[in-house]
Amino acid sequence: MIVLVLLVPLLLAFWLWWPVTSPGRRPRRWHFGVTLAFALLPPVLGALWRMHALGDVAGAWVQLLFGWVLVAFLLVLPLVLLRDALWLTLRLLKTGVPARALLHGVRLNRGIALAGVLLATLGVFNGLKPPQVHERELALSTLPPELDGLRVAVLADIHASPVKGAWRTRRIVDEVLAARPDLIVLPGDMVDGQVESNAANVAALAELHAPHGVWLAPGNHEYYSNYAAWMAHFRQLGLGVLENQTAKLDIGGRTLAVSGVGDPAFYRRGDLVHDGIAPDIPAVVRQAQGSDFHILLAHQPRLARTAAATGAIDLQLSGHTHGGHILGMDRWLVAPANDGYVRGGYQVGGMTLFVSPGAGQWDGFTARLGVPSSIDVLVLRRADRE
Template identity: 40%
Template sequence: MATLQTWIAMPASPRHAPPLRFLIVATLILALLHAYIGLRLLPYLPVPDWVRGLGIAWLIFSWLVLPLTLLSRFIRHRGLADALGWVGALTMGLFSSLLVFTALRDGFIALVWLLLPERFEPDAVVWSAVAVPLLALLMTLIGFLNARRRARIVEISIPLAGLPPALHGFTIVQISDIHVSATIKRGYLNAIVDAVNALEPDLIAVTGDVVDGRVAQLAAHTAPLANLKARHGAFFVTGNHEYYSGEAEWSAEFARLGLIVLKNRHQVLEHQGASLVIGGVTDYRADQFVPQEASDPHAALAGAPTDAAVRILLAHQPRSAEAAATAGFDLQLSGHTHGGQFWPWNYFVRLQQPYVAGLHRHGKMWVYVSRGTGYWEPPKRLGAPSEITRLRLVSAPPDSYRPGTADYDHNSSGA
């Protein structure tokens, strides 16, 4: 008979597993939210009782499976873990839309009833209860199709004053937040690598959150990263999910695959007679996992030649920008936000990060935030398409700096 250890892979550190208290609290909150959806929708649906019963059964199933999804990475049996991951991710996406539309429905009904009681129609309670699950299903389907297709190519020009002619047109292809996991595997990553290589970049920047799971589980699926090709190589910085998944092991694995891992350090590149500094920092909250790896843009630039034409920082989270600008970088490339991934969560990202997506000006430094090349948990993208970003350095006149400029125009193409 299989032992418990045969089926469950215990985390190497308690930091890698969700705390028991968190799981209990999350389960209780999810119970309340599922009950809210059921009480506000099911009694008003004009359907037979057996259909209403199916609705209750789905809500109970959803409530039970969502907490289990958080633990799927610790299941040794990969078939079971992947199945649970897929079911949980799809369920999470549908539940999210159901919750949002149920709340919007209640808000709309309450607003009409309070402000325009003479216009309130009881039938609206019925048809709106029908509309909510239909809209949730439609958004989940469209979001799934958007998430599962290969990321589009986004073209960005970065205007830099004083850029030497040798670096005009220097291209960086950025990929970020792929989240190789139960639902994103080798085939998905192969398509990304092929698209990146087709762009023939001078440099490739991988700005963190490549994985969700341990090396033993996912190494076969991250192997395509070894095929990344660029004139000056592919550079990697850690994201918060690498620390959730065993950062030391993953950094070693990525180095084995040929990526240049930058942890609060830099490399100087010579390109047609001009020098360029490419620096990288650990994740903004890395010190919560490894105290000696606190993110430090100043350390990443320490010892760099003062006459370097351009200083570029790879930093997973946009909120590294303040320290990066102070340190003296000209451009920061980040990810982490997913652009919100799907509505309405893009509005909540702004509560934590200074920038959500696109090109922004932070003092004298440019910040570009990728919407991510994969997705996290729900295979769902709406209003925030995934991207493979091709950034091109271009010369700008000395007086082109304008404080506060944000969301520089860009074009996109791709599948």
């Protein structure tokens, strides 16, 4: 999959300029050479990162540059498809319009390349800016009356890194606290990088507090960055880390179970994943027995069908998808890769799934267009039963 993604820029460099003949071979070769050099950046930068040739700080900035270039080419792709679809249509209809001169001229194709670069730059800017709070009600048929109105802040996918800096995490924490949630949950991907170089960028998480606690479950990026060290560090910050574990909370005389499970990244042990735990949904179901309402923190939404099949989980809270990043890409690429779940609420059997668009994203693909990052405050409501 990674190889195919890296081939896209190289193929587009040929595709963009090959049909262009005017004003001559030399200008076409010059444009092609510049575009090809640009297209070679992702594999070179990706190789540097994968070889661990750089430290966390330099590596984070290399990832950002890698992502910016890759996004630029991905945004050029639909424009080139549209260009050639119009060219073919005009040729087939024989309208008399000079299709080749109009659509395969240097000026238009410079515009396509420039549009890709500008849109990618806007996307990266949108991805790096701090998220805003989005509050919504979530109707749940199994919610006890005593829990009606419970405010749950979902803070997923911060991906704290040297690029984003401590100030961004500080802003996120301030926004969460200003929303006055009753419960705060962090369903994974809090960090990118090692504890030694990145601890300062998550320090503000220690200030999170809520009447019913702050609870965290791991995401796949914790598995890429020394899982055990990060889980220990999160506990030092005072966060309730749930590793296939359940916390039972007494709220208004009712028992609310909050569980967290490991991430499926565990099954890809090798170059990037060296430790961690496998997700164990049956274990948390056993621990939650006797509770009146059960919330599961599972980073990847594709665990939803397994969770729903137990019949013992009422609400799953997830992240991982970053809402799909870009309109169009969200439904055509990201949703199919995550069992059809990309953002918002879903009914999965008798269980409700909520997928947060996330408060950040990995530096290597940090662009957002039409899908803003989000701090989600869910107000749980008891649905009317007929």
